[in-house]
Amino acid sequence: MGQSNRRDFLKTLAGLTSGLLIPYSGISSVTGYSRDKISEHLPLRKLGNTGEKVTMLGLGGYHIGWTTEEKAKETIEAALEGGIRFFDTAESYSDGLSEKRYGKYLVPDYRDDIFLMTKTYSTDAETTRKHLEGSLKRMKTDVIDLWQGHTLLTPDDVDRRIENGVLDVIAEAKRSGKVRYVGFTGHQSPYAHARMLDKTGEDFFSTCQLPVNVIDAGVEHSFIQEVMPRLLNRNMGVLAMKTLADGRFFSKKIQEGNEIWNTNKPVVPDMLTIEEALGFAWSLPISVLITGAENPQLIKEKIAMAKRFEKMNKAERNKLVEKISDLSERGEVEYYKNVES
Numbered sequence: 001m002g003q004s005n006r007r008d009f010l011k012t013l014a015g016l017t018s019g020l021l022i023p024y025s026g027i028s029s030v031t032g033y034s035r036d037k038i039s040e041h042l043p044l045r046k047l048g049n050t051g052e053k054v055t056m057l058g059l060g061g062y063h064i065g066w067t068t069e070e071k072a073k074e075t076i077e078a079a080l081e082g083g084i085r086f087f088d089t090a091e092s093y094s095d096g097l098s099e100k101r102y103g104k105y106l107v108p109d110y111r112d113d114i115f116l117m118t119k120t121y122s123t124d125a126e127t128t129r130k131h132l133e134g135s136l137k138r139m140k141t142d143v144i145d146l147w148q149g150h151t152l153l154t155p156d157d158v159d160r161r162i163e164n165g166v167l168d169v170i171a172e173a174k175r176s177g178k179v180r181y182v183g184f185t186g187h188q189s190p191y192a193h194a195r196m197l198d199k200t201g202e203d204f205f206s207t208c209q210l211p212v213n214v215i216d217a218g219v220e221h222s223f224i225q226e227v228m229p230r231l232l233n234r235n236m237g238v239l240a241m242k243t244l245a246d247g248r249f250f251s252k253k254i255q256e257g258n259e260i261w262n263t264n265k266p267v268v269p270d271m272l273t274i275e276e277a278l279g280f281a282w283s284l285p286i287s288v289l290i291t292g293a294e295n296p297q298l299i300k301e302k303i304a305m306a307k308r309f310e311k312m313n314k315a316e317r318n319k320l321v322e323k324i325s326d327l328s329e330r331g332e333v334e335y336y337k338n339v340e341s
Contacts, residue, residue: 036113042083042306047115047287048237050181050206052145054086054115056282057306059299060241060292061089061118065098067294072101078296080110082303088239088290090119090150091131091138099138107140116141119150119185123157125165132173146207147179152186155195162199171204183207187242189339190226197227202234209290211334212240213249214272214280218321221339224284237287243278244268248333267333271324275305280320283312 034041044053059079064072079087087106089098099118106114116139120131135144149166152158161167173179183205186192193210208231210223217224231238244250249267268274281289289306293299312320327333 036085038110038113039081040083041085042303045287046237047181048206048231049235050237052115052181054237054288055084056288056309057084057302058086058088058117058239058288058290059084060290061087061098061102062093063292063294064089064101065094069101071295073105074296075293075299076101076105079293079299079303080106080114082300083306084299084303085113086115086117086288086290088117088119089139090121091135092119092121092150096134096138099135103138103140111141115145117146117148118144119148121150122166123161123164125169128166128169132169132178136178143177144179146181146183147173148183148185148207148209149196150185151188152184152192152196153188154192155189158192158195158199167200167204181206183209183237183239185209185239185241187211187336189337190221190223191339193223193227194230197230197234205234205236207237207239207287209239209241211242211245211336212238212281212284212286212289213243213245213334214277214317214320215245215267215324215327215333217280217317218325219334221337228284232285238285240281240284240286240289242334242336243281243289243291244274245333246336248335249274249277265327267324267327271327272320274301275308276320278302278305279309279312280317282306282309283317 042055042057045056046052047054059076064075067075087102089102091099093099102116107116118135118139120128120135122128122131132147136142147170149161149170170182174182184193184196185208187210190210193208208227210227212224216222228238249272251266268277278289291299291302293302
């Protein structure tokens with residue numbers, strides 16, 4: 001993307017965020033932290049039009065599935081003690097093991113104190129029903145707070161899911177009381193998200209989960225620019241994921257003891273700090289930032305950053321976007337985007 005186009009995108013971003021950034025009505029205005037029976041919890045933000053308030057940081061369930069049993073338990077406990085009350089997972093994470101671990105270490109003692117979300121990647125009605133019943137059983141709960149259609153790929157993928165009755169099952173699950181709120185997710189194409197919004201009424205979905213990071217803000221095919229304004233116009237809760245581009249902000253990613261890839265241009269720590277990257281996302285009108293952690297130390301570090309967070313102004317945000325503009329070409333870091341398929 002040329003420099004002039006980058007400036008145009010940054011101008012668009014500034015216009016988008018000028019009236020929407022924190023101070024945001026969803027953030028707790030108290031200077032301290034409220035305490036529940038578990039611990040002091042992190043500051044709260046509104047979850048769109050649901051009337052719910054959720055902690056500004058949530059624990060992602062993907063890592064909970066592939067780490068060891070001991071580390072999963074310790075990470076869940078550290079999240080609770082540190083003030084996290086939003087817990088994300090999906091039935092597909094480690095073939096349901098992430099949900100099972102929530103059902104073992106989280107739900108039995110803390111169900112009334114947390115906001116529990118899971119997801120289904122299903123593309124047909126029958127599978128969607130099976131996924132819902134499986135999730136309820138594995139997590140040992142009668143009600144899921146938020147159930148999301150997972151990983152929308154393309155506009156055509158959205159059309160197929162609708163034609164195959166997926167949204168009918170999602171609506172049925174909400175009517176039945178098995179789920180309280182519904183939403184959708186995806187990281188490949190903002191145009192898939194746009195198609196889902198085009199195809200549904202304003203009251204159908206309460207949330208949307210999407211990539212929110214400093215590189216996305218300055219590129220073409222940006223979720224922040226293409227999708228976030230529409231979500232806010234509908235008063236939907238914005239759930240931020242991939243704030244570190246699924247680990248691609250670092251020089252390498254280790255999963256299950258294996259090095260998955262290397263990059264010669266790490267964003268962190270060469271150009272940004274982790275705290276700057278997370279602070280950028282928190283300074284946008286998001287309800288919760290969902291972060292993955294496979295051990296307690298990682299989640300404790302993010303909790304500390306949440307407690308130190310101070311809003312970035314427009315100039316500070318744009319400075320970060322400009323700082324990494326040479327890495328902002330699609331595919332360089334945000335490898336998961338593919339708007340052409």
